[in-house]
Amino acid sequence: MSEVNTISEVRAKATLAKGAATLMNRLTTEQKNEALLAMADALLAERDSIIEANGRDLQRGRENGTNESLLDRLALNSARIEAIAEGLRQIVELPDPVGNLLESFERPNGLLVEMKRVPLGVIGMIYEARPNVTVDAAGLCLKTGNTVVLRGGSAALESNRRIVEVLRGAIADLAMPAEALQLIEDSNRASVDEMLKLNGLLDVVIPRGGASLIQNVVQNATVPVIETGAGICHTFVDESADVEMAANIAVNAKAQRPSVCNSMETLLIHRACAASHLPVIADRMRAAKVAIRGCDATRELLADAAPVTEQDYATEYNDYILNIRVVDSLDEALAHIAKFGTMHSECIVTENNSNAQQFLQDVDAAAVYHNASTRFTDGFEFGYGAEIGISTQKLHARGPMGLPALTSTKYTIKGNGQIRG
Amino acid sequence: MSEVNTISEVRAKATLAKGAATLMNRLTTEQKNEALLAMADALLAERDSIIEANGRDLQRGRENGTNESLLDRLALNSARIEAIAEGLRQIVELPDPVGNLLESFERPNGLLVEMKRVPLGVIGMIYEARPNVTVDAAGLCLKTGNTVVLRGGSAALESNRRIVEVLRGAIADLAMPAEALQLIEDSNRASVDEMLKLNGLLDVVIPRGGASLIQNVVQNATVPVIETGAGICHTFVDESADVEMAANIAVNAKAQRPSVCNSMETLLIHRACAASHLPVIADRMRAAKVAIRGCDATRELLADAAPVTEQDYATEYNDYILNIRVVDSLDEALAHIAKFGTMHSECIVTENNSNAQQFLQDVDAAAVYHNASTRFTDGFEFGYGAEIGISTQKLHARGPMGLPALTSTKYTIKGNGQIRG
Structure with missing residues (x-):
């Protein structure tokens, strides 16, 4: 027990996510789609318990004097859950970029060099109190074979906790490992700060929200960031x-x-x-x-x-x-x-x-x-389907980020004993 | 005068580099190649003065007890300058990725969407006391229509100063603006730290050197970084x-x-x-x-x-x-x-x-x-020609980075009055 207590929730869950990355990378498109469809079904089947958890968030929000527009973004009802589930089904319909062969050539020495799309690995998502982002981000990251560590706004914690329980429960008997989907429940700001420094565990952090959230991530992350959103x-x-x-x-x-x-x-x-x-x-x-x-x-x-x-x-x-x-x-x-x-x-x-x-x-x-x-x-509007955000930086992805923005590449080189002269 | 003194060298030169970015982006491939060839010629023509400046660096290095292997990396002679100039000529031979059309499609509403390769913008290079990197990095960045702020190791300052003078002098009468090439001469560590935080002026920082140099950049930069090099x-x-x-x-x-x-x-x-x-x-x-x-x-x-x-x-x-x-x-x-x-x-x-x-x-x-x-x-070895480094991160570029790794993309959308419904 004492050992468990010395590891923070953030590090423990990021480690689990990283541990699941190899398995995720081995999944076929069909296995990933099967998981997403099971998740969509489960959201609908469990909508009452999700709405109930969301009600507790809303009540706490009202008690804390949260304004109506934020409460509206936080609120879930049956129609909204149906729309969220439909969003997952739309992600299933998108082509899976993982495994796409981007380059293939033979060198004069006989080496066969191939470059293929691979998952980014472990994606950290930091966002505000919008429970729909929990499902969207999970769907997009998992479809591309990544594992994901979600850290949503604390005002949506009860909703997010129930949603992630439902999503993980939906895949318990499927090929996709439930560990691929992690939710940080620590609502202290320190848990965000810790995520931003998890080099070696997180491959990228994507902030999604208002200017202050994004600037905090950009200013403090040592993990690579994809900056999104701010638009003048x-x-x-x-x-x-x-x-x-x-x-x-x-x-x-x-x-x-x-x-x-x-x-x-x-x-x-x-x-x-x-x-x-x-x-x-x-x-x-x-x-x-x-x-x-x-x-x-x-x-x-x-x-x-x-x-x-x-x-x-x-x-x-x-x-x-x-x-x-x-x-x-x-x-x-x-x-x-x-x-x-x-x-x-x-x-x-x-x-x-x-x-x-x-x-x-x-x-x-x-x-x-x-x-x-x-x-x-x-x-x-560009015809790419659901997006994880709109990149305003020039590195890696720029503009609306579809599924390929959630991938990296890997060279594989096949030889028969070649050495460098 | 008082105004000049309140702006650091780093910020002043990065601002000049950013100011030159629009002009650089308008250059044709021919104009960029003409500039690189003029630079190669000038390096050969001015080799004596470069070797002389390098001699002062070597002397200072010996007086400071620098070890022989570092002195060897720092040293320039006629043959090495010829090899460096030849490297520039090889960059001229590489295809220019800027302007390449990566996507083009018409949406049902008649919008014509195109995605083209564009320069990254302003690239900060942070490296050690190897004067050849000064020329390599300049050549690769300028060929791709970027402007570049170079910050080489202080032990090579005299060499780098003379080299950059020669390179800028070579293009004084050409279309490429000399301001596109900037060298930071402040040899204090603080000038590196300042570069790492120049969001809004630098679009990316690329460290090239040993593990401690790279880790300092990764740990402290708020500007996006391409991590290179460390190989276990x-x-x-x-x-x-x-x-x-x-x-x-x-x-x-x-x-x-x-x-x-x-x-x-x-x-x-x-x-x-x-x-x-x-x-x-x-x-x-x-x-x-x-x-x-x-x-x-x-x-x-x-x-x-x-x-x-x-x-x-x-x-x-x-x-x-x-x-x-x-x-x-x-x-x-x-x-x-x-x-x-x-x-x-x-x-x-x-x-x-x-x-x-x-x-x-x-x-x-x-x-x-x-x-x-x-x-x-x-x-x-992969047939890409000269490289700016080998990326060990998963974002933007992975593995040997050829010219496309020094570019971003831009969407242009042409309509005839379309609005969103």
């Missing part, structure tokens, strides 16, 4: 933009779902069309209940615009608020985006193909649009 | 191994060039063939001046073997020293490799294809060999 996205309305198209795209990018990372925070507009286009765009924004903050030139055209600050340009509102800045040129728009953008999604609305080409070439972001809303940066 | 590699001689082949491969893996990361540190041998094979292998090792440390069973067979410790198994000797351990089974060999290996290069020598298949499948390493020396893990 711009739409640049160029001199030649069609006013109707510009208004449609801008309102969609801002107001169709302001809380997500691919929504727009700042509209840049060329001075030459500001007088003609801004009033039209502003009318549509007002109709969508968007509050406007503008530069001086904007405020001359829009009497109701509040003044915008540098800090506003650097803020991801995730809300019905929009900055507007009038610029003198495409270059000024590009400089603004380079300064304030988070390399997520950026758009130019223009009828000038040469300007469009320069924007697509010069903007350093995961997804750059010509005449379409930034809201399309999404795994489903 | 094994050769497992299975029950059915051909004794001649096993001896050839083992001696090559250990003694052909012990100082490099893909050389072998520990030989594992199946108990069933230990008595027949070990004496043959040991004779060959002795002839190659390799000192042997062995487990108890090894020492029963080899009277001159010193005892091996757990710490020995965890050590990258980079020297003419070999651990030998007798194991009872393939599984025991796999467990040893999982415990002590650094996921670099591993080999099984066997005539049993089923065992070979299991080894290739289960060993979690960048390169796994059947019947060939681990010494082949190398960009040139």
Whole structure:
């Protein structure tokens, strides 16, 4: 017993996950799909006990004064559990990248070199109080032959604990080892900090949540990280933009779902069309209940615009608020985006193909649009199916991360006694 | 003036490098190759002044009591400068991955989605006192349209300063901006620490050198890192191994060039063939001046073997020293490799294809060999040309890193007014 007590929960569970990695790597696609389908069935069969556990989380949340929007993200009901189970079934339908042969060549000395996709290994997921992420992340990681250590927000602990019990129970008699799925129940912040330093046990940590959660991971992890999410996205309305198209795209990018990372925070507009286009765009924004903050030139055209600050340009509102800045040129728009953008999604609305080409070439972001809303940066919209997140870093994966982003590669080399001369 | 003094050299030069990134990204392959060829010519033309600067480094090194092997790595002469210039010419010959179209598809809503290779952006290189790395790294980074901030070992500062002057001078009248190549001259350790935290300016840091340099980067960087190098590699001689082949491969893996990361540190041998094979292998090792440390069973067979410790198994000797351990089974060999290996290069020598298949499948390493020396893990040996290093992590790149490892991707999406419903 004393030995058990000297190992933290985080290290103990990560060690179990790593121990299961070899078995996971041996599973066939059929075995992995069988497990995911059993999990989906079990979620539906056990929905009452999951809703009950979730009720305890909700009650604790209300007692702690959690706001309604967070409670809504936390809440599970029968329809939501059905949607979550359906998400697992959709992952089953996605092609399994593991084992794909990416390169194969014979060297002059007769060595046969092959490079294949393999699982990443052990994935650490750190996220907020959204129980659906528990199932999504488990499904995506396990489908790709990884094992996963989940550390969700403490406000969802009862829900997550019951969900993981159900998922593990569902595969008890199947080829997939239950140890491949681990949930950290220690709700102290220290358990997150410990995960971030587990080099040798975790192969990668993926944070999913708000800016402060992601920054904590990026700043403190020694394990490799895939940075996701933060989105200060711009739409640049160029001199030649069609006013109707510009208004449609801008309102969609801002107001169709302001809380997500691919929504727009700042509209840049060329001075030459500001007088003609801004009033039209502003009318549509007002109709969508968007509050406007503008530069001086904007405020001359829009009497109701509040003044915008540098800090506003650097803020991801995730809300019905929009900055507007009038610029003198495409270059000024590009400089603004380079300064304030988070390399997520950026758009130019223009009828000038040469300007469009320069924007697509010069903007350093995961997804750059010509005449379409930034809201399309999404795994489903790209046709990739469910995604583990949207990478805003340049290493390993960039943009919507489908299943291949959860894999690595391995060289195997077959010889008949070759040695190096 | 006061303003200049408040910005550190590291931040100032990284800012210049980032400022040059857009221009670099616009260069054609021809423009990049023209610059590299001009650099190669200039290195030859200016070899005297480079050798002179190198002489000052060598003199300082001797005065500081630097050992001969480090002095040898630091030393430049006419032949070595010719080899370095030739390395640049070889990089010119490599295909440029930037701009390659990796995906292209039209969505049902008419959006045209393309994913192309783009430069990573700004690469930080941290390395030791080897002036050849200055040129290699510059060549590989610039060929792929990146800008680069070099921080070499302080013992090579005079050499590196002169080399970078020559390289920048060579492109003064060409399309490639000289600001794309930056050398940190501050030889305090603090300048390395500062680079590791330059999120937003550096897109990646690549350490190249010994284990302590790499671990410092991995442990302290908040910028994404590509971990390279450390290699505790094994050769497992299975029950059915051909004794001649096993001896050839083992001696090559250990003694052909012990100082490099893909050389072998520990030989594992199946108990069933230990008595027949070990004496043959040991004779060959002795002839190659390799000192042997062995487990108890090894020492029963080899009277001159010193005892091996757990710490020995965890050590990258980079020297003419070999651990030998007798194991009872393939599984025991796999467990040893999982415990002590650094996921670099591993080999099984066997005539049993089923065992070979299991080894290739289960060993979690960048390169796994059947019947060939681990010494082949190398960009040139794989036919990729010059490499920036050998990645031992699973994210982004694994194994020998050719030019594609120095790129990221970008989505561009072309529409005609699409918005999300």
